[in-house]
Amino acid sequence: MSEATAPATTADENAQPPAGRQPQGGGSGLRRFGRTLLAQEYLGVLVATIALVLLIGAFYPRFLQFDQLMSILNSATYIGILACGMAFLLAMRELDLSVGSTYALTALVCAMLVQDGFNSWLSALLAIVAGGLLGLFNALLIQYFGLPSIVATLATLAMYRGLTLALSEGTQVLGPPLEDSFSQVFTGDVAGVPVTGIVLIVVAALLTVVLRSTPFGYRVRAIGSNPDAAAFSGIPVNRVRMQAFILTGVLGGLAGVLTIGYLGAADPNTGTGYELQAIAAAVIGGTSLAGGRATIVGAALGSVLLGVVASGLAYFSVPINWNQFALGAVILGAVSLDSYVRRRRRQATARGPRL
Amino acid sequence: MLEAQGIRKAYGGVVALAGVDLTVLPGSVHALLGENGAGKSTLVKVLVGAVTPDAGVLRLGGRELRITNTADAVDNGIAVVSQELSLFPDLDVLSNLFPMREPLRAGLVDRRRMAELARPVLDELGLDVGLEQPVEQLPLDQRQLLEIARALITNPQVLILDEPTSALHARETERLHDVLRTLRKREVAVVYVTHHLEDVLAVCDEVTIMRDGRVAVPSVPARSLTVDRIVQHMLGDKVAAIVEERSHQGDMSFDPSTPALRLENVTVGGELEDVDLTVPCGRIVGLAGVAGAGHRAVLSVASGVLRPDRGRIVLPGGEPLKNNLRGAISQGVAIVSGDRKRYGVMLDKPIWDNVGQVSSVALRRDGMFLRAGRIRERAAEHVKRLGIKTPSVDQEVGMLSGGNQQKVVFAKWLEAAPSVLLLDDPTRGIDVGAKAEIYNLLRELADRGAVQLVSSSDPRELAAVCDEVVVFFNGRVCARLSGRDLDAHTILEVMNTGVPPRDPGPGHGHPVPDGAPGGRS
Numbered sequence: 062m063s064e065a066t067a068p069a070t071t072a073d074e075n076a077q078p079p080a081g082r083q084p085q086g087g088g089s090g091l092r093r094f095g096r097t098l099l100a101q102e103y104l105g106v107l108v109a110t111i112a113l114v115l116l117i118g119a120f121y122p123r124f125l126q127f128d129q130l131m132s133i134l135n136s137a138t139y140i141g142i143l144a145c146g147m148a149f150l151l152a153m154r155e156l157d158l159s160v161g162s163t164y165a166l167t168a169l170v171c172a173m174l175v176q177d178g179f180n181s182w183l184s185a186l187l188a189i190v191a192g193g194l195l196g197l198f199n200a201l202l203i204q205y206f207g208l209p210s211i212v213a214t215l216a217t218l219a220m221y222r223g224l225t226l227a228l229s230e231g232t233q234v235l236g237p238p239l240e241d242s243f244s245q246v247f248t249g250d251v252a253g254v255p256v257t258g259i260v261l262i263v264v265a266a267l268l269t270v271v272l273r274s275t276p277f278g279y280r281v282r283a284i285g286s287n288p289d290a291a292a293f294s295g296i297p298v299n300r301v302r303m304q305a306f307i308l309t310g311v312l313g314g315l316a317g318v319l320t321i322g323y324l325g326a327a328d329p330n331t332g333t334g335y336e337l338q339a340i341a342a343a344v345i346g347g348t349s350l351a352g353g354r355a356t357i358v359g360a361a362l363g364s365v366l367l368g369v370v371a372s373g374l375a376y377f378s379v380p381i382n383w384n385q386f387a388l389g390a391v392i393l394g395a396v397s398l399d400s401y402v403r404r405r406r407r408q409a410t411a412r413g414p415r416l
Numbered sequence: 417m418l419e420a421q422g423i424r425k426a427y428g429g430v431v432a433l434a435g436v437d438l439t440v441l442p443g444s445v446h447a448l449l450g451e452n453g454a455g456k457s458t459l460v461k462v463l464v465g466a467v468t469p470d471a472g473v474l475r476l477g478g479r480e481l482r483i484t485n486t487a488d489a490v491d492n493g494i495a496v497v498s499q500e501l502s503l504f505p506d507l508d509v510l511s512n513l514f515p516m517r518e519p520l521r522a523g524l525v526d527r528r529r530m531a532e533l534a535r536p537v538l539d540e541l542g543l544d545v546g547l548e549q550p551v552e553q554l555p556l557d558q559r560q561l562l563e564i565a566r567a568l569i570t571n572p573q574v575l576i577l578d579e580p581t582s583a584l585h586a587r588e589t590e591r592l593h594d595v596l597r598t599l600r601k602r603e604v605a606v607v608y609v610t611h612h613l614e615d616v617l618a619v620c621d622e623v624t625i626m627r628d629g630r631v632a633v634p635s636v637p638a639r640s641l642t643v644d645r646i647v648q649h650m651l652g653d654k655v656a657a658i659v660e661e662r663s664h665q666g667d668m669s670f671d672p673s674t675p676a677l678r679l680e681n682v683t684v685g686g687e688l689e690d691v692d693l694t695v696p697c698g699r700i701v702g703l704a705g706v707a708g709a710g711h712r713a714v715l716s717v718a719s720g721v722l723r724p725d726r727g728r729i730v731l732p733g734g735e736p737l738k739n740n741l742r743g744a745i746s747q748g749v750a751i752v753s754g755d756r757k758r759y760g761v762m763l764d765k766p767i768w769d770n771v772g773q774v775s776s777v778a779l780r781r782d783g784m785f786l787r788a789g790r791i792r793e794r795a796a797e798h799v800k801r802l803g804i805k806t807p808s809v810d811q812e813v814g815m816l817s818g819g820n821q822q823k824v825v826f827a828k829w830l831e832a833a834p835s836v837l838l839l840d841d842p843t844r845g846i847d848v849g850a851k852a853e854i855y856n857l858l859r860e861l862a863d864r865g866a867v868q869l870v871s872s873s874d875p876r877e878l879a880a881v882c883d884e885v886v887v888f889f890n891g892r893v894c895a896r897l898s899g900r901d902l903d904a905h906t907i908l909e910v911m912n913t914g915v916p917p918r919d920p921g922p923g924h925g926h927p928v929p930d931g932a933p934g935g936r937s
């Protein structure tokens with residue numbers, strides 16, 4: 062590797078995240094793009110997703126239609142956005158089990174504000190802020206009671222869900238009507254690509270930049286990689302953790318608001334089990350549960366893979382009661398394959414003494 | 417000028433510092449010495465704000481200094497290289513070099529600028545690594561250099577080094593000393609904690625010696641000291657057991673029927689080339705070489721971690737070595753590694769648990785249910801024997817001083833009663849007194865018939881403890897030194913040049929039992 066050019070590669074990769082990157086013409090740019098792509102942690106999930114789509118398409122060509130693929134992208138958006146936040150937390154050895162409940166509660170908040178006569182855009186903004194506050198509450202619990210995040214958020218998982226059920230009295234609450242500009246935007250599409258899907262892409266791109274190129278992202282990964290060393294280096298672990306949890310809450314809020322825009326109603330039971338799917342998506346995408354490394358694009362792709370599996374099962378007319386089982390099996394397969402490949406790659410690249 | 421006055425620090429009942437004064441002057445390299453557990457690292461941590469003292473004040477250039485973490489310290493011009501490496505293994509080299517002080521451009525981390533700042537420092541230290549390489553792939557010595565680079569990049573007025581050379585080879589250490597001399601010219605104040613006393617005399621101006629949390633000898637000029645005097649001050653009234661160069665017998669021949677560890681035509685792509693090595697029971701053989709010469713690959717191969725492409729390894733019992741670490745351990749192979757954080761100890765477990773780990777858990781000697789009481793008894797014996805400084809065997813290993821943690825690594829493997837002992841920089845961070853004790857222990861093990869292979873960053877250690885030293889060059893055995901040829905100077909020369917020493921002439925012959933000495937390079 063030549064050190065002189067290496068930093069430059071990364072620098073402009075940062076400016077233009079891989080998801081939206083266009084090779085700037087010229088063979089070397091293209092080759093560089095190829096090499097960057099090959100080195101990405103999410104390569105595995107990308108290949109797996111494409112392969113699975115083609116496989117299903119081989120049996121049911123209808124599956125390959127653009128509309129069908131876009132509807133999968135749309136359905137993957139919500140878990141995808143949650144997974145992006147989860148990747149941040151996993152990168153610093155934390156976990157948020159309350160994201161599914163946050164998603165439901167913020168959706169409800171948005172819908173209720175609309176019912177109270179607030180402007181729909183303002184309601185959405187307030188709901189996202191509420192999501193951030195829910196994340197902050199998680200962080201405060203962890204910090205002041207010294208709870209492990211898995212325990213604290215297990216509690217808030219139930220609390221936030223309970224609050225949703227209580228506030229909604231167990232029934233659906235309608236959001237803005239279909240002709241409202243808010244609903245118009247989020248049910249719409251740009252050149253056939255659903256706006257929800259575009260939101261996912263934009264979120265993934267932005268967060269990739271945040272994780273890889275901002276001091277905050279550096280700190281998140283440093284803490285996850287070696288918490289003692291991070292504290293020793295003067296990294297404010299508590300503050301960074303708080304920021305990461307707020308970020309996750311905000312993303313939960315964003316996902317909740319999107320569902321109001323797209324579906325037009327808040328169901329108090331929506332998003333049950335999303336926390337585990339978000340974790341699965343992040344891990345499938347190449348984020349390590351041991352901390353230190355994460356890929357946002359991978360997390361988003363992981364959620365798309367889950368979406369492909371879910372709709373593929375429908376095509377193969379697997380009985381609905383077997384869906385959960387099949388989904389679990391796919392997650393297991395993807396994760397173990399990934400771990401195998403990673404181990405092989407590490408063995409191949411490891412140089413120097415092994416003792 | 418950095419001043420510490422009346423610093424006290426106690427951890428529970430353990431008094432680490434009992435009122436310590438220290439003054440470091442600009443343009444001077446100040447050695448801070450003392451045996452394991454004397455309180456050196458604790459003092460260092462206080463000086464850089466990583467530990468808040470119970471009492472005492474710090475002053476920098478006359479004004480009182482209030483710092484609560486190392487980032488504050490850096491802002492005040494104080495940089496530290498800590499004893500326990502504090503890098504981020506998942507991040508690449510560049511990302512490790514600027515914690516909390518990443519240069520920015522338009523709000524984003526400016527990696528180009530980081531590279532510009534890092535290159536000259538890495539070059540000065542002779543650290544040749546890719547900036548994008550993940551740190552976990554680097555060997556221990558490079559990680560240590562990286563840590564030093566991280567401190568130097570901050571351009572400090574006060575530089576504090578806590579055993580910075582414990583994993584470095586002679587040439588790297590020399591390079592660091594050159595850097596320190598340059599810093600001295602630039603009026604930087606340097607605090608240098610080390611157990612290599614020759615280094616102290618080579619590069620330091622002043623010496624402070626600590627004992628049991630107090631200053632035993634305050635700031636004396638290094639010129640007025642000798643290694644012996646320093647050792648006396650460090651150990652106090654304890655008997656000064658100084659490591660002496662052993663007188664080596666030249667005769668390295670042995671009866672071919674003695675059981676031995678045999679490496680037969682071992683080849684590992686790019687690392688080892690057709691290596692034949694026979695180590696009979698009861699012998700301590702040193703492995704030397706510059707980085708990548710293959711001497712450490714031999715240890716990896718002999719422990720089953722690294723699978724040879726060709727050739728085989730036969731244990732003294734006659735059975736071939738199993739191809740993985742666990743298997744090797746069950747066959748009686750032990751690995752004492754200086755990289756204790758990675759391979760040695762469980763920091764959050766008590767001493768007794770660590771000591772019983774291999775024999776009880778890996779080897780299942782104690783049956784299904786561990787007999788904790790018995791293990792604790794055994795652990796207490798090791799603590800006494802190795803002089804591990806701790807209130808009890810229930811102490812978490814992470815709370816011991818660095819050198820004492822390393823002694824726990826020893827205890828754990830001794831408890832497993834190995835027949836083949838692989839030692840990779842085994843005495844890293846251990847003080848002179850305890851080193852002597854450990855060398856005696858290795859001798860005893862040898863007398864009881866164990867095979868021992870030692871690699872060390874310190875050729876003096878090899879000369880002191882080994883019967884024979886095998887020097888590697890470019891993946892091949894290039895010389896086997898024994899008898900008169902076995903001294904630190906010759907080892908260094910041969911490993912750096914790859915030229916075996918000339919025939920020492922008649923009188924102290926150079927018989928090498930299997931194959932000509934280094935005819936292959």
Ligand SMILES: Nc1ncnc2c1ncn2[C@@H]1O[C@H](COP(=O)(O)OP(=O)(O)OP(=O)(O)O)[C@@H](O)[C@H]1O
Pocket residue numbers: 427430431432450451452453454455456457458459499805806814815816817818819820845847
């Ligand atoms: N976090 C801690 N908790 C409890 N005791 C501690 C802790 N850190 C250090 N100590 C104790 O304080 C004493 C001094 O330790 P310190 O690490 O300063 O020794 P040192 O002089 O650096 O030794 P070495 O040469 O082995 O590195 C030791 O007895 C050690 O057990």
Ligand SMILES: [Mg+2]
Pocket residue numbers: 456457458499578817818819
């Ligand atoms: Mg120490």
